Amino acid sequence: MSSRETRPSHRVGLNVRTALVAGVMVCALIVILALPRAGEWSASPAPVAAGWQALAPLFSGRINVLVVTQRSRGRTIYAGVDGGVYKSTDGGETWIPCLEGLSNRMVRALALDPDRPDILYAGTRGGRVYKSEDGGVHWRDISQGLGAEDIVSLLVDPENPDIIHVATPQHLYTTRNGGGAWELAPFVRGEEITQAILDPANPALLYVATRQGKLYYSTDRGAHWAAPSTVAAGLSWVSTSPVQGGTLYAIADGHVWKGEDLGRAWAYNDNYLDKALAQCLAIHPRDASHVLVGTTMGLYRSTDARRTWTPSNQGLDAAHLGINALAYDSIDAETVYLGSGNVVYRSADGGATWKRIGQIADRLGGNVLALVPHPQDAQRMYASAGGGGLFQTVDGGKSWTLLEGLPSAWVTAVGLSPQEPALLYAGTLQGVPYRSQDGGVTWEPNTTRLSGVAITALVVDPELPSDVYLGTWGGGAYISQNWTRGWSRVGSGASYVRGLVLDTRAWRRNLYVLAEDGVYRGEYDSPNQLELTWYLGTVTTLVQSAGSEMKLLAAGDRGADLVEGAAERPEVILVQQGGKPEAPPIHLLAQSPAAPDTLYAAVEGQGVLRSQDLGATWAPVGGGLADRRVTALSIHPASQALYAGTDQGLYQLRGE
Known part of the structure; x- marks a missing residue:
């Protein structure tokens, strides 16, 4: 069979639960539309058999936030965390994940319906608002009409719970039908909103604090606004007393202020500790004179309206003196809950002493979508989690930091250049590519001439870092040679892209596009001349072989002899599990640069297998991953360590 200009007539459907992209040269391994259904969120990585750590x-x-509600069966505590919503019905000792339908898991705000305790709302990073009508068991997105800014406050009107206010850094929104439709409130522009609150005794009274130090208020639920008062620059928090109307406490630049008369008069005194913020x-x-303040160095308590402060850290571990959240109990006013990191403490004496009672630990591993090692630093990697965004480790996976500047919670493809490691690219489920030139601190989007469908693959030319290739699900492949000028479509076929391989070893570059109906190739001197022609039948994964010789490793899902065009491609090495057509297909491949005959493969239901004879025979490696869906395989170029991303977190192969 000769190479053809048109693709074959057969179409083999993509298994959208397990399909994965291999972006060689940058090891961009991404699950293509293998997004978990609601309720399939991942657990924290569980211990596995010897080999995988x-x-x-x-x-x-x-x-980030704690709220307590009284129910007929007692109290329920909800926690909004970096990882979702969790609830406790036993006073905080055990915590149940409430994740079904919560497609963005970076929860920054929670609000309860005071009349219907099963109804609650969650606001997240990236501008998502969710509603649950069954106590957090199920969630639905009610964000249509909101922007993409982080949610900083969620407020439910206690007199009319269908009225909900949402504050973002630049806007204030209101819905009057429980999230069915949102309208932009007539609020001042040009200032950064840090918090919004309702007066619990008078819910028509709405306060909004701004980073510039101004406190605005409205007495008609946000329809009109009075002239603001000035607290201090860096205003980040404001609370109002539920029993003493007009009495406010605020945090500005890490210090505590007290306000009277709707905030028209402010006084400052926080002599608890100058270095504690x-x-x-x-x-x-x-009792409006009793105040608790959580700081970076512990908890402080005032019983005289903040004139004097007393440290209240008895019972707190030294590692948990950074206080993130505080909440009084809805039944017993002397019971207080405190969040530090992912640990919960409880006080039964108004905050004087504390007892550690629980920890948020279940299902935090993440459903890994992409895993990319740094080309030079053996301790640095990038990984994305469904509903979380893009994370970075600088200590080999002992800890991870969210790259906050990238707004999307669904980063499906990541690429970087060996020549310029600070230059990062990310593709998202929303079809928006981003670029960072400072190692992930800040990001800029560019959608010029893109189709707006999910990005499934991303490859950076290792020699020309300005040349970036994208694969999309339904829109084909694209190239950008200049970020500011946008994107150009590559060819006209291969609409549903599962992976990209860029070979730069020949004097001409070869781009291989792994599509739903086969592999396409474009050979060119210049990307502007690139056209795609059909190259190979349907395979499940495609990677570039290590070494100087131009070889491709491909895994077929129906046996090597059934992959159309394979016999005419001597540069293609087809591998299967044991060489048996009836064996479960390989959906991921990784090759050891140090030992090119050594391959690693991810197989559904079998975990990770290893071949030391270029795919002739296979054996399980490490053990313990068979009950996990392996979504990414990557060998770190700086350390040669093998990493596996799964639907239950990340693992490293040790001692093999």
Whole structure:
């Protein structure tokens, strides 16, 4: 059979649960549309048999907000964390993940319906708002009409719970039908909103704090706004007393202020400790003079309206003196809950002493979508988790840091250049590519001439870092040679792209596009001359062989002899599990640069297998991953360590 200009007539459907992209040269391994259904969120990496070591979970479980509600069966505590929503019905001792339908798991705000305790709302990083009507068991997205800014506050009107206010750094939104439709509130522009609150005694009274130090208020639920008062620059927190109307406490630049008369008059005194910066604050529900402030160096308590402060750290571990969240109990006003990191403490005496009672730890590993090692630093890697965004480790996976500047919670492809490691590219499920020129601190999008469908593959030319290739699901492949000028479509075929391989070893570059209906190749001197022609039948994965000789490793899903065109491609090495057509197909491949005959393969239901004879025979390696869906395989070029991303977190192969 000769090479053809048109693709074959047969089409083999993509297994959208397991399909994966191999972007060689940058090891961009991505699950293509293998997005978990609601309720299939991942657990923290569980211990596995000798060989595979669980790395730290991508989601930290950091508690950002705590809310307590009274129910007929007692109290329920909800925690919004970096990793989702969790609830406890036993006073905080055990925590149940509430993740079904919560497609963005970076929860920054929670709000309860005061009349219907099973109804609650969650606001996330990236501008998503979710509603649950069954106590967090199921969630649905009610964000249509909102922007993509982080949610900083969620407020439910206690007199009319269908009225909900949402604050983002630049906007204030209101819905009057429980999230069915949102309208932009007539609020001041040009200032950064840091928090919004309702007066619990008068819910028509709405306060908005800004980073510039201004406090605005409205007495008609946001329809009109009074002239603001000035607190201090860096205003980040404001709370109002539920029993003493007009009494406010605020945090500005890490210090505590007290306001009277709707915030028209402010006084400052936080002599608790000059070096401790306040992060959160809670007012006693029955006594406005009792205040708790959580700082970077512990908890402080005032019983005289913040004139004097007393350290209240008895019972807190030294590792948990950074306080993220505080909440008074809805039944017993002397019971207080505290969040530090992912650990929960409880006080039964108004905050004087504390007892550690629980920890957010379950299902934090993350469903890994992409895993990319740094080309030079053996301790640095990038990994993305469904619903979380893009994370970075600088200690070999002992800890992970979210790259906050990238707004998408679904990063499906990542690429970087060996020549310029600080230059990063990311593709998202929303079809938006991003570029960072400072190692992931800041990001800029560019969608010029893109189709707006999910990005499934991303490859950076290792010799020309400005040349970037994208594969999309339904829109074909694209190239950008100049970020500011946008993207150009590559060829006209191969619409549903599962992977990209760029070979730069020949004097001409060869781009291989792994599509739903086969492999296409473009050979060119210049990307502007690139056209795609059909090259090979349907395979499940395609990678570039190590070494100087131009070889491709391909795994067929129906046996090597059934891959159309394979006999005419001597440069293609077809591998299968044991060479048996009836064996489960390989959906991921990785080759050892140090030992080119050694291959690693991910096989559904069998974990990771290893071949030391270029695919002739296979054996399980490490053991323990058979019950996990392996979504990424990568050999770190600087350390030669093998890493596996799964639907339950990240693992490293040890001692093999």
